[in-house]
Amino acid sequence: MERFSKLCLFNQNHKLEFFNVRSKSLDLKCDACxxxxxxxxxxxGSLFCNYQLHESCLALVQEMQHPFHPLHPLHPQVFRSQYCSACKQQMNAISYSCQQCDLHLHFDCASSLKLALKLKFHQHSLYYFGPHTVHSFGLCDRCKNHVSGAPLYHCMECGISLHFGCVQMPHSIKSKCHIHPLTLKDSFVEDDSEEYYCNICEEERNSENHVYCCEECDGQFVAHIECMLPTDFEFVD
Ligand SMILES: [Zn+2]
Ligand SMILES: [Zn+2]
Ligand SMILES: [Zn+2]
Ligand SMILES: [Zn+2]
Ligand SMILES: [Zn+2]
Ligand SMILES: [Zn+2]
Ligand SMILES: [Zn+2]
Ligand SMILES: [Zn+2]
Structure with missing residues (x-):
């Protein structure tokens, strides 16, 4: 039974223990996502490791090339005292890290940093963080209210944050990528597969994050905002 004989990510002498959680009332958190x-x-369960993760997350945890840090590959590590270079919260267990540069990222923060958005009013790239991100980002650079609990864009270079709403994305845009205009949605689930992709970059997307999708095609065309906007677009409304 292959399922019961996986090895620990960090120590070849540890065996992973399989378990199946049937009750939602058991509040166990995945140490990856x-x-x-x-x-x-x-x-x-070894003292040093002591982590637990979704079977689906285990399959994703591996060394990776990350566009935010092209210099070195990022490695999965177990950490408890380090802080995440993006959200500034303590690492709870597993991070993507470059030891050499002291860069550590939560799994979800690493996904946020995969897509950069360049807008005219700010000189650096901005990165989208969804509504459920735990962070210590402070005040919105536009409206000066706190950004916690709301989707936002964050600049990793000067550390400013902007509410998603304060960036004022066009509600509807037309691009070369699709025949119909696309509409901005604050989240989008097209089916119950629990795996969602962007039709432009074909990478996975978080269904709880803002996207552009085609209403005329009944949501069969969905794209990351960052994938939509770099192409020359025009406002429809
Ligand atoms: Zn272990
Ligand atoms: Zn997970
Ligand atoms: Zn983080
Ligand atoms: Zn590095
Ligand atoms: Zn704001
Ligand atoms: Zn900046
Ligand atoms: Zn995309
Ligand atoms: Zn369409």
């Missing part, structure tokens, strides 16, 4: 564990999962 930080979401609740329901369904098949693995844990390494």
């Amino acid at each position: 930080r979401k609740q564990i329901v369904g098949p999962a693995y844990r390494c």
